[in-house]
Amino acid sequence: MRLGQIAVVLGGSAAGLCSAGALAPYFDHVVVLERDELPAGAEHRRGVPQSKHPHFLLNSGRRAIGALFPGFEADLVAAGGLHLMPSMDAAYLDGVGWSARKRSAMTMVYSSRILIERVLRDKVRELPNVTIREGVAVTGLTTRDGAITGVDTDDGRLDADFVVDALGRGSSVGAWLAAAGWPEPETRTLDAKVTYTSRWYDLPAPRPESWWWRHLVIMPTPDKGAHPEEHDYLVNFFPVEGDRVIACMGSWGLPMPRTTDAFVETARRVRTPLFAAAMDRCEPTSEVHLTRSTGNKWRRYDRLRTPPARLAFVGDSICAFNPFYAQGISSAAGSALLLREHLADATRLDGKSAAKFLAAQRKLLNVPWRLAMARDQGYECAEGTEKPPEWRRRILAAISAPAFSLIVGAAREDEAVDEHFAKVFNLDESLGEMLRNPRVLGGLVRYRVRAALGRHRVPFGFDAQAEPPATDYSTATAR
Structure with missing residues (x-):
């Protein structure tokens, strides 16, 4: 059943693209507004700086995206994504030493963030009633009688029967709602001061015979005595498409290397020499990329007494996680799929409908949120509303x-x-x-x-x- 003529998605990243797939069956036309000019291929862009770091696509995310876009996983693998079993294909250093290699219940698809988004864009462009408008900045919302009626852009005003905020951590939608008379939502935060730094490499051809593994994972040391701070790093040598890897080091509350020389030297002081030795066998293809915007942040729109009608929030615009836990894309895809299911049952897009969706979304987001809190609340450096006594x-x-x-x-x-x-x-x-x-x-x-x-x-x-x-x-x- 069609619920309106035009739906607008703010943001063309993974969350916005999944949202477009969710909206397409229920509106005559869906418009995705994206500030960046989108690349034709799998390339980095200014609006997604975190694309330069490793990204896991969890099973829940794979299924959600597959439900929104049938054939997505097959297309991702065909484009170069790697379908692996981490317990067999990853060398995992936890506790005092390496874990044993064995089969397990978990498989994953490894790829870069830029390839995930390129395949998603291809799937969205197959939808005949979806248009992606690039180079358009959203500057505000229009409202009437407690409902969102459109968006203002630097290219003019666009009327809408439904709007999805997929603008990410820096979304201004909350401020625009406050200017229109809605109260500021309660915001729950916990920033464990995570910083991570990555560099891309081409793998050697052929791979060394001893490299049975495709992925290296080095967990922080359990040693509570004196040790180099690099032993507290979480380290990945992460495989992506095109015979490439992303070497990544991250920490909770510690300074991280910013230059290529410092990156290489720091790698030699992590818990195992294998990480630096593997980097030495590869050819670097990028500079060092550092990210510090990693705090957990949940804007509790679900607690508004009268949430705005005809508006939904997907991805980091409502709930952003510490990226170490690889929950972002999968949580966004899950919210988009939940939105599609909600629209399938909706008869009216009013405030009650908005509240119903937010309540269901709260249950969905509470699972990854509690996982993030279980780890990050233990760090002395953590700050925010969720910092425990x-x-x-x-x-x-x-x-x-x-x-x-x-x-x-x-x-x-x-x-x-x-x-x-x-x-x-x-x-x-x-x-x-x-x-x-x-x-x-x-x-x-x-x-x-x-x-x-x-x-x-x-x-x-x-x-x-x-x-x-x-x-x-x-x-x-x-x-």
């Missing part, structure tokens, strides 16, 4: 890393824990749901007892100074 912060700091290692360890040996941990990681299940599952709790206790007795099924803690073992331990898990 010091006594609680100390408890979180003391238990979060060991609890995560316990779950990861149990997942190595227990299929049920592995399955549910994969669901949590991919935003298909909340952490609370997983930890209330009797089978998961039993698996965690069993693993802890076996570990205390030294009866591990799958070995772990391989020497971080040596090459990660290539042996497939999947049969050990099966036993």
Whole structure:
């Protein structure tokens, strides 16, 4: 059923493109307004500076985008995306050493952010009633009787029956609503002072024989004693299309290298020499890119007594996450799919309809938000409305890393824990749901007892100074 003539999407990034796919069945015409001139291929642009860093597309995001744009994943892989199983294709350094290589329940598609958006643009352009207008800056909203009626741009006014704010972290929609008489929404924040820095490389041809892995992951050290600050970094050697990788180092509250020389030298001081050695075998193709705009921020439009009718928020414009947790694109796609389902059931686009969607979206966003809080609230450097009392912060700091290692360890040996941990990681299940599952709790206790007795099924803690073992331990898990 058609709900109106024109719907307008503010922003042509991943959130906006997914929103266009959600709106297309219900409006005669959908217009996407994008400030940048969009590249024809997979290229960086000014409006998406974070595209220069690694991006995971979680399973929940893959499914949501696939529902909005059938064939998306196949097109992404055909364009160069890599369909991998991290437990088999990634060398993972956690705790005291390398984890064992084995099959698991989780697969992922690896690609650059710029390729994800290029494939999304291609899918959107296949929709006959969607138009992308480039080089257009949105300057305000028009309203009447509690509803949004259009948008103002530097190219004139555009009437609209529905508007989606997909302008990202820096969206001005909240300020425009305040100017029109709506109260400022409550905003929940927590900035754990995450900074990360990346550089792109071409892989050597051929790859060294010892590189059974495609992806390197180096987690912060569990060592509480004196150690180089680089051992507290989260490090990725992240594969993308075109035989390229993104070398990325990040930290909570620590200074990060800004120059190429400093980047290379810093890489030599992380927990394993493999990261710097791998970089040395590759050819750099970019400068160093640094990002510090990484705080968690949730604008609680759902708590407005009378939310504006005919307006929805998707992506970072409503809820932005610490990028370390790879939740952004998948959460935005999930919101867009939820919007499509909401429109399918809607008969009127009034304030009650807006409130209903915001309430459903709150439940969706609460899953990744709680995951982000579970980690970031433990950092002393964190600031914001969600910063816990010091006594609680100390408890979180003391238990979060060991609890995560316990779950990861149990997942190595227990299929049920592995399955549910994969669901949590991919935003298909909340952490609370997983930890209330009797089978998961039993698996965690069993693993802890076996570990205390030294009866591990799958070995772990391989020497971080040596090459990660290539042996497939999947049969050990099966036993």
